[in-house]
Amino acid sequence: VEPAVEQVGERSGRPVVGIVGAGQLARMTIEAASALGINVILLAESAEDAATEFASQVLVGEPRDHGQLWALAARCDVITFDHEHVDLDQLATFEEAGVAVWPSVEAMHLGVDKAHMRATLVEAEIPVPAFVVLADTEGTGSVLDRLAAFGNGAGWPLVLKATRDGYDGKGVWPVADIGEAAIVCRRAHEEGIVLMAEELVPITAELCALVVRGPTGTSAWPVVQTHQVNGICREVSYPGTIPQDVADEAQRLAVRLADSIGLVGVMAVEMFLAKRRLVVNEVAVRPHNSGHWTIEGSNTSQFENHLRAILGLPLGTTEPRSPYAVMVNVLGDDEGTDPSLHLADALAVRGAHVHLYGKEPRPGRKLGHVTTCGIDPTDVRERAWQAARALRTPVPAAPATAASQ
Ligand SMILES: Nc1ncnc2c1ncn2[C@@H]1O[C@H](COP(=O)(O)OP(=O)(O)O)[C@@H](O)[C@H]1O
Ligand SMILES: [Mg+2]
Numbered sequence: 509v510e511p512a513v514e515q516v517g518e519r520s521g522r523p524v525v526g527i528v529g530a531g532q533l534a535r536m537t538i539e540a541a542s543a544l545g546i547n548v549i550l551l552a553e554s555a556e557d558a559a560t561e562f563a564s565q566v567l568v569g570e571p572r573d574h575g576q577l578w579a580l581a582a583r584c585d586v587i588t589f590d591h592e593h594v595d596l597d598q599l600a601t602f603e604e605a606g607v608a609v610w611p612s613v614e615a616m617h618l619g620v621d622k623a624h625m626r627a628t629l630v631e632a633e634i635p636v637p638a639f640v641v642l643a644d645t646e647g648t649g650s651v652l653d654r655l656a657a658f659g660n661g662a663g664w665p666l667v668l669k670a671t672r673d674g675y676d677g678k679g680v681w682p683v684a685d686i687g688e689a690a691i692v693c694r695r696a697h698e699e700g701i702v703l704m705a706e707e708l709v710p711i712t713a714e715l716c717a718l719v720v721r722g723p724t725g726t727s728a729w730p731v732v733q734t735h736q737v738n739g740i741c742r743e744v745s746y747p748g749t750i751p752q753d754v755a756d757e758a759q760r761l762a763v764r765l766a767d768s769i770g771l772v773g774v775m776a777v778e779m780f781l782a783k784r785r786l787v788v789n790e791v792a793v794r795p796h797n798s799g800h801w802t803i804e805g806s807n808t809s810q811f812e813n814h815l816r817a818i819l820g821l822p823l824g825t826t827e828p829r830s831p832y833a834v835m836v837n838v839l840g841d842d843e844g845t846d847p848s849l850h851l852a853d854a855l856a857v858r859g860a861h862v863h864l865y866g867k868e869p870r871p872g873r874k875l876g877h878v879t880t881c882g883i884d885p886t887d888v889r890e891r892a893w894q895a896a897r898a899l900r901t902p903v904p905a906a907p908a909t910a911a912s913q
Pocket of ligand 2: 778
């Protein structure tokens with residue numbers, strides 16, 4: 509039997525935020541919460557997760573564990589999320605029972621299901637790459653027939669994507685022709701993965717528009733340029749090389765989307781620029797890797813503003829604090845080196861803001877990041893990479909996209 513929501517709120521008077529998931533996003537949210545005297549309770553899959561060592565309280569369980577979710581709801585004022593591995597129907601029952609869940613279950617749907625996300629963008633008349641969802645439905649021809657028809661129009665190569673549970677390029681498969689596509693489709697069918705296919709966009713730059721919406725309105729951080737290699741973000745730069753009119757348009761689209769879905773919290777809108785054509789690739793309704801630079805690079809970080817928004821507090825201003833900022837992700841090297849062993853070398857780099865997530869080192873895993881700010885773009889970028897290299901991150905030969913590998 510589920511506890512009645514009225515009975516469960518024995519609170520200290522301090523705001524209490526419950527986070528489903530305990531990765532690095534939760535960890536950095538706790539840093540921001542600490543400054544504001546906000547308590548954070550986690551529902552962690554493992555007691556070893558990145559954020560657990562700093563939380564007020566940790567519940568251990570799957571993000572779909574009904575009992576533990578109720579226990580979390582009972583102990584906090586608002587539930588929010590570190591990731592999207594949630595059951596929306598289950599969360600809807602919490603919402604209906606009067607639990608504050610922000611972003612709302614409806615907004616979370618965008619982050620959970622790329623097919624729904626794209627349909628919502630089309631509905632809002634926001635440009636997206638040409639795409640088709642390849643669900644195993646009867647009566648509309650086989651998946652491969654529909655894919656072949658789509659490929660005839662959009663042109664090969666195409667990109668196949670899992671509509672759910674993808675991250676860091678896992679779940680993104682560029683395919684040259686119908687033969688390669690058939691292999692991916694067969695494997696996806698066996699694993700119960702619903703695919704979508706989309707045109708391979710001839711990307712000239714990737715950018716991200718980060719916004720926050722709360723009771724005092726919608727605010728946007730300046731648009732940044734992102735660099736992905738094999739689908740994983742390696743570097744984020746503000747302002748990067750995005751033309752100002754494109755950045756303005758990107759920001760307008762993101763704000764319009766936030767308002768149209770009644771967002772509460774932070775949302776990141778990833779976009780592709782192909783010459784002058786701007787399309788939205790995907791949406792995350794939570795703090796995002798492309799916004800880590802805001803911790804030192806802007807007046808209010810994405811983590812603090814997410815907390816302010818979901819607790820109904822006034823939002824902080826989002827202006828940058830310096831003309832240039834660069835964030836470089838620290839990925840695990842092939843030897844499984846722990847970057848914290850090299851902390852002193854990274855901190856010796858002038859102005860390097862080092863964040864290590866305390867995660868077990870594994871090749872290619874995001875273990876931390878470094879941010880630098882300043883007035884000379886070349887110097888700022890060099891110092892960020894210098895510190896990241898000191899922490900033993902592998903250095904990519906050249907930034908490239910998943911689809912060009
Ligand atoms: N249609 C596409 N055309 C070209 N590159 C793409 C396309 N879709 C994805 N990519 C590349 O792969 C990266 C990861 O894809 P994305 O859809 O964002 O998945 P994830 O959920 O893993 O972030 C993108 O940032 C981009 O570099
Ligand atoms: Mg992405």
